[in-house]
Amino acid sequence: xSLALVLEQLLxxxxxxxxxxxxxxxxxxxFGVMGLINLAHGSLYMIGAFLCAAVAGATGNFWxxxxxxxxxxxAAGAVIEMAVIRRLYARDHLDQVxxxxxxxLILSEAMRLIFGPFPLYLNVPSALRGTVNLGIVDYSLYxxxxxxxxxxxxxxxxxxxxxTRLGIRIRAGESDREMIAALGVNIRALYTIVFALxxxxxxxxxxxxxxxxxxxxxxGEPVLILAFVxxxxxxxxxxxxxxxxxxxxxxxxxxxxxxxxxxxxSFLDTAQATGIGAALASMLIYLLMALVLIFRPKGLxxxxx
Amino acid sequence: xxxxxxxxxxxxxxxxxxxxxxxxALMANEPFIITLATRIAILAIAAVGLNIAxxxxxxxxxxxxxxxxxxxxxxxxAAHHAxxxxxxxxxxxxxxxxxxxxxxxxxxxGALAAVVGALSLRTSGIFFIMITLAFAQMGFFFTxxxxxxxxxxxxxxxxxxxxxxxxxxxxxxxxxxxYGVLIFSLAVFALLRAARFGAALMAIRQNPDRAxxxxxxxxxxxxxxxxxxxMITGLAGAMMAxxxxxVSPAMMAWTMSGELIVIIILGGVGRLFxxxxxxxxxxxxxxxxxxxxxxWKLWLxxxxxxxxxxxxxxxxxxxxxRAQHG
Numbered sequence: 001x002s003l004a005l006v007l008e009q010l011l012x013x014x015x016x017x018x019x020x021x022x023x024x025x026x027x028x029x030x031f032g033v034m035g036l037i038n039l040a041h042g043s044l045y046m047i048g049a050f051l052c053a054a055v056a057g058a059t060g061n062f063w064x065x066x067x068x069x070x071x072x073x074x075a076a077g078a079v080i081e082m083a084v085i086r087r088l089y090a091r092d093h094l095d096q097v098x099x100x101x102x103x104x105l106i107l108s109e110a111m112r113l114i115f116g117p118f119p120l121y122l123n124v125p126s127a128l129r130g131t132v133n134l135g136i137v138d139y140s141l142y143x144x145x146x147x148x149x150x151x152x153x154x155x156x157x158x159x160x161x162x163x164t165r166l167g168i169r170i171r172a173g174e175s176d177r178e179m180i181a182a183l184g185v186n187i188r189a190l191y192t193i194v195f196a197l198x199x200x201x202x203x204x205x206x207x208x209x210x211x212x213x214x215x216x217x218x219x220g221e222p223v224l225i226l227a228f229v230x231x232x233x234x235x236x237x238x239x240x241x242x243x244x245x246x247x248x249x250x251x252x253x254x255x256x257x258x259x260x261x262x263x264x265x266s267f268l269d270t271a272q273a274t275g276i277g278a279a280l281a282s283m284l285i286y287l288l289m290a291l292v293l294i295f296r297p298k299g300l301x302x303x304x305x
Numbered sequence: 306x307x308x309x310x311x312x313x314x315x316x317x318x319x320x321x322x323x324x325x326x327x328x329x330a331l332m333a334n335e336p337f338i339i340t341l342a343t344r345i346a347i348l349a350i351a352a353v354g355l356n357i358a359x360x361x362x363x364x365x366x367x368x369x370x371x372x373x374x375x376x377x378x379x380x381x382x383a384a385h386h387a388x389x390x391x392x393x394x395x396x397x398x399x400x401x402x403x404x405x406x407x408x409x410x411x412x413x414x415g416a417l418a419a420v421v422g423a424l425s426l427r428t429s430g431i432f433f434i435m436i437t438l439a440f441a442q443m444g445f446f447f448t449x450x451x452x453x454x455x456x457x458x459x460x461x462x463x464x465x466x467x468x469x470x471x472x473x474x475x476x477x478x479x480x481x482x483x484y485g486v487l488i489f490s491l492a493v494f495a496l497l498r499a500a501r502f503g504a505a506l507m508a509i510r511q512n513p514d515r516a517x518x519x520x521x522x523x524x525x526x527x528x529x530x531x532x533x534x535x536m537i538t539g540l541a542g543a544m545m546a547x548x549x550x551x552v553s554p555a556m557m558a559w560t561m562s563g564e565l566i567v568i569i570i571l572g573g574v575g576r577l578f579x580x581x582x583x584x585x586x587x588x589x590x591x592x593x594x595x596x597x598x599x600x601w602k603l604w605l606x607x608x609x610x611x612x613x614x615x616x617x618x619x620x621x622x623x624x625x626x627r628a629q630h631g
Contacts (some may be wrong), residue, residue: 087614093365093431094365094570097434098567098570101566101609103606106610113600225438228435232432232436275451282446286440286442289439290440294424297427297428
């Protein structure tokens, strides 16, 4: 086990974590501002990936595809908010879970109807192909770009929330919804904007990850569940918590899958070690989540006290 | 006629219909319909289990597939070792006796529910939903990557497990067993709901602070409710594995947990026969629309969305009127 391999896995973990952050940020904002649990967030990720692959396939340009995927996810988010989600704010969590579960069924089948049952493939843009030398390891340029992209979007989101008028309203909405409505802020429009913003981030993540995975129906749900783990660890409603949680989950999951089988191989035979290691590694982040909830039932950075 | 009597009449009708339709299928030699009815009965048992947590206790468990899958794996592993004649571990032999398998499935599911419940009930609301989901995902990924019992390929049950005095290879016999267990689990639910325990559980759901003020400790009561709930769902899992003669990680998938909630909502939350109606609707929908179009889940989604947004009492609520209690 060389240092180069460890560094490569660590970078993979950070890259995975940053993509999870893009998913989790929208989820946690929607919960923080509107108090809504949105299972269909993974479907928006899927829409971003599908539209990016379709546009990139038609035009031959990845960046046009990226814009297409992001726009489609944001538009789908706005439409879904106005048609369905809006009716759920006053309902209990059970109704929200069910209605958004129904949305997953609808959106997944709609994608299957439009794009057919087979996965789409999205190529890494030519400018970002190949590897780059980082001293002791040759690392994929595209994955490195994803890390840069993730950091840039995170900074942009921070600036949006901390420095702009919209950000002030979002923060006000998180601390007291009724009050900002009473102060004359158009709360319905704010809700639609926040939901569409979250959808755009999810769509962006889907489009970016689509180039290193296959784009298929059902791709959003595993990521959605990881994003839930992230925001529960980080504290629901906290964007900072989502960042910390996403990096923790990304790095621990990746390193666990890399290190645990090797650890067990040091005293068990290879086949057994691989089995036990893989089984434990896949449970690791859920164990982390359980531990966090036992010691900090509201997450590491709770937005609501 | 007041709505309570209307609901009882409706319940009796449903119970009779679920028996008469497969009986007719037996006469008409339509084994497929008997198997469908068996599937409805077993799914309904699983949902009756969840209904204790969700309907009576207001605990939105998004991870009940964990107990369903655990029960399924108990049946699968016991049958696997009985078939091969190998011990499970430390000389404990496998078994092909349903009654023994059910008992083990219920004990293990109850124990797992006790651990999950004790940790999850420290939280509430959205956190409870997510932590139960996370525990179920843990089980899902564990079974997926644990190679000893088939991993992601699942584990077939070559010969269906035995029940005293019945030939479980015959669809009608298996249906009778499932129907009997369903009626039994419905009776357990009704007794629980009518007992002091059920009253306490419902009081905690409606107002935990007030319940605590009159001397009911929410944590203990909810935990017991959660354990009973997991046990019944685990029992259903063991039966489900025997029906399909196959168990795989898919039984623990989060969509399965979602389907169990959907069943309860379609039928009506907290209603005695809600799970039966919901299971019949879901299976019926799948068979009917699944035969018409491969995109039947699109329509299921639309119907579900409609029920959540516009018909909150489920089908029993639509027919028998609103429930009297919150």
